[in-house]
Each structure stands twice: as C-alpha cells, then as structure tokens.
Amino acid sequence: MYLTEEQQDMLNGKYGKGTAYAMKIQAAIGESFGAERMVPITRAHVALSNQEADLWFAEKLLSEGARCRVAPTVNPGFCLSYFKSRQMVSEEDASLMQRTHNAYKALGAVLTYNCTPYVATNIPNFGEITAYSESSATPYVNSVWGARSNREGANSALCAAITGYVPEYGLLLDENRKGNILVEVKADMKSDFQYHLLGYMGRKIGNGIPVFTGLPKHIGPEALTNLGAQLNTSGAYGMYHIAGFTPEAPDVETAFGGKDPERIVEITNEDLDAVLEEISLEGSREIDFAMFGCPHFTLEQAKYIAGRVEGKKLKKEMWILTSYHVKELADRMGITEVLEQAGAVIVPDTCPDQPCWSHLKGKIGVTESPKCAYYPKRRGMDFVIRDLDTCIEAALTGEVK
Numbered sequence: 001m002y003l004t005e006e007q008q009d010m011l012n013g014k015y016g017k018g019t020a021y022a023m024k025i026q027a028a029i030g031e032s033f034g035a036e037r038m039v040p041i042t043r044a045h046v047a048l049s050n051q052e053a054d055l056w057f058a059e060k061l062l063s064e065g066a067r068c069r070v071a072p073t074v075n076p077g078f079c080l081s082y083f084k085s086r087q088m089v090s091e092e093d094a095s096l097m098q099r100t101h102n103a104y105k106a107l108g109a110v111l112t113y114n115c116t117p118y119v120a121t122n123i124p125n126f127g128e129i130t131a132y133s134e135s136s137a138t139p140y141v142n143s144v145w146g147a148r149s150n151r152e153g154a155n156s157a158l159c160a161a162i163t164g165y166v167p168e169y170g171l172l173l174d175e176n177r178k179g180n181i182l183v184e185v186k187a188d189m190k191s192d193f194q195y196h197l198l199g200y201m202g203r204k205i206g207n208g209i210p211v212f213t214g215l216p217k218h219i220g221p222e223a224l225t226n227l228g229a230q231l232n233t234s235g236a237y238g239m240y241h242i243a244g245f246t247p248e249a250p251d252v253e254t255a256f257g258g259k260d261p262e263r264i265v266e267i268t269n270e271d272l273d274a275v276l277e278e279i280s281l282e283g284s285r286e287i288d289f290a291m292f293g294c295p296h297f298t299l300e301q302a303k304y305i306a307g308r309v310e311g312k313k314l315k316k317e318m319w320i321l322t323s324y325h326v327k328e329l330a331d332r333m334g335i336t337e338v339l340e341q342a343g344a345v346i347v348p349d350t351c352p353d354q355p356c357w358s359h360l361k362g363k364i365g366v367t368e369s370p371k372c373a374y375y376p377k378r379r380g381m382d383f384v385i386r387d388l389d390t391c392i393e394a395a396l397t398g399e400v401k
C-alpha cells in the first residue's frame, strides 16, 4: 500500500510510539483488504465498550503518547454519577468506567457517551470520509447521509482518529456502494418497531447491499436508526439503500448502478411475525421491568413515553436510555419530571450491556429493541420483545398482554 511521506513518518515513529502503533494496525488492515492508499478522515466515532480489552488498548496508545488528530465521539458505558451514588455498581466496576473516562479524555475524544451521534452531535455531510464504529452508526452515515465509512471496530476507529487516516477500501469506493439485492417490502410498516424487525431479516436478505422498495414515503430518524442497528447487529450490513429516499438511490436503477439485482427477496407481515416469535421470549406473562433506548432514544421518543404515562403509576421499573443532551432537554422541558412521577427513570450515557444492571440479573424485561434483548442475555436478563405501546402498557400493568 502506498504511504505518503507523512504517513510513512507516522509508521516510523516520528510522531511517537502510540501513533506509530495505530498506523501499523491500519496499514495491516489496509493491506489485508487490498487498499492502495490511505485517505484523510474528517470524523470518527469510537464504540468504546468500557470493558477490559477496550481499556487496555486505549491506555496502551495513551501511555505511548498517542493523541487524537480527529476528535471522535464515543459510545455509552454507564453514567458513573447516577449508578455510583445509588450503590448500583461495585468499586471495581466504577473504577473501570472512571479509567475508561480518563483514558478517552486524555486521548482527546469528545465524551458524548452516546450511540446515536449521527442524529445530533457528529453528523457527516454527503461524501465525507469517516471512520464510524457502532452497529447503528455505520449504516446510518453511509445510507442516510451518503457519507463513507467502513464497518470499523472500536479499535480501528480509534486508530483512525489518532492518525487522521483510513485505508481506502470497501464502502469508501464508489464501485462497492451499489446495491445487489432487491428487497420488496410487502409488510405493513406501521410503526418504528417494524423497522427493528425488518433489520432482523438478514438471513432471508443474504449478503450484500439491500435496496428496499415498498417502504413509506417519509421515514423518521428513529425508524432508520432501528433498521440500521438490526441490519448490522444481525447481519453485518454496513449500508443499504431505500429507493427514492436515501441519497445514493434516487431510483431503483441508480441504486443498482444500472445492473440487475443478483437476488430479489420479498418481506411480508408473516416474515416479521416469524422473526419476532423466534427472538422474543413468549408473551402473555408477567415482567419485572421495561427497558428502552438501545439505540439511545431521541427526545421525541422520551416525550412520547411521558405522554403515555403522565398521571399514572408504573407497576414495574422502566428505564429509558438516552444521550446527555436529550436528558438535558427532557429536564428543561418537564419530561423527566413527568416520567419520574410515574416511576420511570431516564438516564444518560448508559447501555444495557453494562455492569450497572446487576440488580436485573435473572429478571424478565420487556423492550421494543431486539438489540436490547440480545446483548444483556449474557448478564442474565431475558426479554419479551413487543412494540413500544405494548411495552409501556406492560410496565403500567406488570404483564405483557
């Protein structure tokens, strides 16, 4: 792979050992994917996980002098002030979060602790070359904004933020951004929840870049977030097109680059029902808690829940995970107060896959997000998955109807 003089200097250690280490990793990635050169990035997002390996890597780069040239936004861990003050995390877990915070702060990251930066704090323009890790982020920036990012891991995105470059391969190149699978949606896409399930259809859709047809004319950011999150979690899709809607797909023909689709797939209501049955615990049961905000909820979603629970009392715990800025707006607008009066908690900076949920171990939750149901399984939580209205009702009555 060709390196400019500056990139070669980075590799040779002129900018310090940490930067050399980051460049070495990126050069190896570039060579393994057949990249011919490195190209500059303007944005990055690091899906930090607040787990030992992630921290080890960040601290190693830091101790060897690395600093971010392009300040990346970062994923959630857990809100240290909230969970520590309520003794909901051990000393050891709190220390891991604190060290993660310290390391990323010193590296020069933007400490957003939010997994939907592409709708608020880190929005690329059309054609920008970026390095986004996080399953919902990569498809969103590629598909909805028409920016360019490969499916970076947390580590490779951090290396890109440090060097300011990425190897040019995959979705950075025009020829790899065309669709190859036509997905005709015949299902009734009546709420954002159906987009979670549509995203879970990877097994039927198959490998490649899907081009969706048959979707409503206006699709909101929440539905698009859900679609990308589930496509990339269940099927490793970095990009999709929606004909007549996403910027690189003004029509079906352009989305396929003038070629015929390699495969045509039809998605029906029955397909969505079948996938829901497969991934959810059986319904009609008592639940212990409700959890929303995986990916982090927007202000509109928090406001919607507040409207549904206003003046009522929840029978079960309800957790709404969001960004610090949505939480701040919710506080200012009285949404937090309404939620808290009903017994719900809206908390920033936090992900369901974190040690702060140990009190929910062995319990059954309800959520509208298959991703929320998937990751915390290893922490002993299990979920019934239903649409948001059914979930809210379950938290009010204590059972899924």
Ligand code: F3S
Binding pocket: 075, 076, 115, 136, 229, 293, 294, 295, 296, 321, 350, 351, 352, 353, 371, 372, 375
């Ligand atoms: Fe975000 Fe964590 Fe879910 S990073 S998408 S809240 S698993």
